[in-house]
Amino acid sequence: MQKVAPPRTYRVKSFGCQMNVYDGERMAELLGEQGIAPAPEGEEADLVVLNTCHIREKAAEKVYSDIGRLRREDGTSPLIAVAGCVAQAEGEEIMARAPAVRMVVGPQAYHRLPGMIADAVEGRRVTDTDMPAETKFDALPARRRVGPSAFLTVQEGCDKFCTYCVVPYTRGAEVSRPFAALVEEAARLVDAGAREITLLGQNVNAWQGEDARGRAIGLEGLVRALAALPDLARIRYTTSHPADMSEALIAAHGEIGKLMPFLHLPVQSGNDRVLKAMNRSHTAESYLAILDRVRAARPDIALSGDFIVGFPGESEAEFEDTLGLVEAVGYAQCFSFKYSPRPGTPAATMADQIAPEVMDDRLQRLQAALNRDQLAFNEASLGRTCEVLVERKGRHPGQWLGKSPWLQSVHFEGEAQVGEIVTVQLASAGPNSLRGIRKVPAEA
Ligand code: SAH
Numbered sequence: 091m092q093k094v095a096p097p098r099t100y101r102v103k104s105f106g107c108q109m110n111v112y113d114g115e116r117m118a119e120l121l122g123e124q125g126i127a128p129a130p131e132g133e134e135a136d137l138v139v140l141n142t143c144h145i146r147e148k149a150a151e152k153v154y155s156d157i158g159r160l161r162r163e164d165g166t167s168p169l170i171a172v173a174g175c176v177a178q179a180e181g182e183e184i185m186a187r188a189p190a191v192r193m194v195v196g197p198q199a200y201h202r203l204p205g206m207i208a209d210a211v212e213g214r215r216v217t218d219t220d221m222p223a224e225t226k227f228d229a230l231p232a233r234r235r236v237g238p239s240a241f242l243t244v245q246e247g248c249d250k251f252c253t254y255c256v257v258p259y260t261r262g263a264e265v266s267r268p269f270a271a272l273v274e275e276a277a278r279l280v281d282a283g284a285r286e287i288t289l290l291g292q293n294v295n296a297w298q299g300e301d302a303r304g305r306a307i308g309l310e311g312l313v314r315a316l317a318a319l320p321d322l323a324r325i326r327y328t329t330s331h332p333a334d335m336s337e338a339l340i341a342a343h344g345e346i347g348k349l350m351p352f353l354h355l356p357v358q359s360g361n362d363r364v365l366k367a368m369n370r371s372h373t374a375e376s377y378l379a380i381l382d383r384v385r386a387a388r389p390d391i392a393l394s395g396d397f398i399v400g401f402p403g404e405s406e407a408e409f410e411d412t413l414g415l416v417e418a419v420g421y422a423q424c425f426s427f428k429y430s431p432r433p434g435t436p437a438a439t440m441a442d443q444i445a446p447e448v449m450d451d452r453l454q455r456l457q458a459a460l461n462r463d464q465l466a467f468n469e470a471s472l473g474r475t476c477e478v479l480v481e482r483k484g485r486h487p488g489q490w491l492g493k494s495p496w497l498q499s500v501h502f503e504g505e506a507q508v509g510e511i512v513t514v515q516l517a518s519a520g521p522n523s524l525r526g527i528r529k530v531p532a533e534a
């Protein structure tokens with residue numbers, strides 16, 4: 091490949107989950123430290139990082155169309171690095187199929203990007219999908235400026251091996267970052283402007299560590315330590331697995347005021363045969379029992395989940411069990427997906443793959459039920475006031491956008507500043523957001 095000038099500008103495009111977004115931010119900071127600047131909006135970047143997601147089919151296809159779109163009229167392209175979970179899973183295939191790609195870097199190796207860029211500039215094509223023992227986190231620059239709501243990866247990888255899922259293969263085994271490093275990174279995030287921190291992990295509630303005195307603690311211990319940071323107002327965590335929902339963590343929802351009343355606890359299906367075939371370690375009943383205990387600890391908790399429809403062999407009656415579970419829970423919001431066969435996963439070769447039109451129909455019915463519940467949840471807040479963390483300006487002058495404790499998007503009118511927590515009188519509700527007016531302190 092031809093040598094090129096060292097890149098002066100970069101653009102990072104993230105396609106995946108919140109951890110993928112976090113990785114994208116950290117890669118951007120790393121490039122910034124190398125003296126590479128973010129490309130101005132609308133201008134071509136010298137270096138483009140496509141930070142990919144492998145979770146469903148469409149996600150991977152998008153990468154190839156994006157690579158195609160970066161091609162210039164003369165046939166050349168900017169320096170392209172493919173990062174993220176597609177890079178991990180299909181690095182070799184990408185190199186073979188997309189000659190314009192100079193770098194492929196997996197989610198555990200991206201701290202090595204600077205060296206890879208040096209090679210790529212010399213005309214070499216480089217792949218690094220190692221899962222090195224040294225952690226990337228130690229090699230990344232400290233965080234300097236973040237928005238009011240920041241992510242912090244505390245746990246990575248998955249040992250659960252649900253039969254449909256690529257994550258255990260793309261992210262590797264479950265690893266918890268050490269307590270001291272996390273407390274330090276959280277303190278830096280607060281110094282850099284964060285009022286809210288969302289702790290991230292593929293199975294975040296599997297996090298374990300030792301506190302400053304050497305005692306073994308779980309996620310609740312980490313949350314408690316972070317709650318002691320005076321300028322940090324809110325703590326959230328995602329994504330949890332039912333199997334790791336310990337009594338101590340459940341109790342923490344009733345004990346730690348800064349821990350927001352929101353729990354994202356994916357269930358995937360409401361039918362026990364399907365759950366077993368998925369290799370989920372819970373039943374519908376054991377899942378509902380966890381939610382009961384969480385609600386006992388924190389009665390106003392908002393619940394969220396993930397669902398897959400059309401898993402191989404799912405019958406109409408089994409799908410209806412999922413609708414029944416939705417009815418029983420009353421979720422505040424949810425994500426739902428059509429099953430997508432992923433190469434290398436056990437479910438991809440299971441008998442009785444479900445026809446696309448059946449999946450479409452089930453997804454529609456499930457989403458209708460979830461949307462109904464989401465609207466009902468939002469409407470139940472009408473007439474009340476709530477605390478909103480202001481995240482950014484709205485589209486119209488004098489309008490702001492922020493989040494309620496229950497993770498609802500709230501648009502409101504009035505004076506405010508980004509990062510402030512204000513009291514808003516809620517006046518109208520839609521399925522995806524609420525509207526209101528700021529109450530000035532005198533009337534609040
Ligand atoms: N670790 C988390 C989330 C992993 S991925 C958990 O276990 O809950 C996020 C969601 O994507 C999953 O919860 C699941 O609903 C969905 N998902 C994963 N693999 C999928 C597949 N092959 N097809 C469709 N949806 C999938």
Ligand code: SF4
Binds near residue numbers: 248249250258
């Ligand atoms: Fe995937 Fe299951 Fe692990 Fe979640 S718990 S990341 S769905 S294998």
Ligand code: F3S
Binds near residue numbers: 143144174175256260
């Ligand atoms: Fe996608 Fe990887 Fe996240 S597959 S969902 S970017 S862990």
